[in-house]
Amino acid sequence: MFAVEVRDHIMIAHSLPRPVFGPAQGMHGATFVVDAAFFTRNVDDDGLAVDIGAATTVLGEVLTPLNYKNLDEIPVFTGKVTTTEVIAKHIFDALARAVADKKLGPGSHRICRLKVTLHESHAARGWYEADL
Numbered sequence: 726m727f728a729v730e731v732r733d734h735i736m737i738a739h740s741l742p743r744p745v746f747g748p749a750q751g752m753h754g755a756t757f758v759v760d761a762a763f764f765t766r767n768v769d770d771d772g773l774a775v776d777i778g779a780a781t782t783v784l785g786e787v788l789t790p791l792n793y794k795n796l797d798e799i800p801v802f803t804g805k806v807t808t809t810e811v812i813a814k815h816i817f818d819a820l821a822r823a824v825a826d827k828k829l830g831p832g833s834h835r836i837c838r839l840k841v842t843l844h845e846s847h848a849a850r851g852w853y854e855a856d857l
Contacts, residue, residue, distance in 0.1 A: 764838035
């Protein structure tokens with residue numbers, strides 16, 4: 726399996742209103758480094774699994790609606806607890822739609838798996854990964 730992984734980041738605010746989250750129940754900020762990996766079973770005639778430029782552009786477009794936002798105020802997250810895992814799945818779903826819409830160029834059809842990793846800090850990260 727081949728993969729191309731690109732990186733960006735988002736700065737968000739949110740609350741995690743359940744007792745299990747202790748002090749994080751209140752409003753707080755977070756900066757996530759976001760890695761998106763695009764997997765293919767083969768490369769094209771140019772030796773590419775995925776166009777890195779297209780992958781970088783698409784990841785940026787997917788993250789823009791979240792960056793510098795309070796996730797508690799974004800309708801798509803209404804009724805959800807915006808844990809790292811939930812945010813990773815949201816980003817995954819948006820990237821999967823971009824792949825289906827062929828926004829990663831002519832090789833979009835070869836992308837068979839995605840992995841989205843959110844790094845909370847140097848010591849903790851969470852991700853969502855699945856076949857398309």
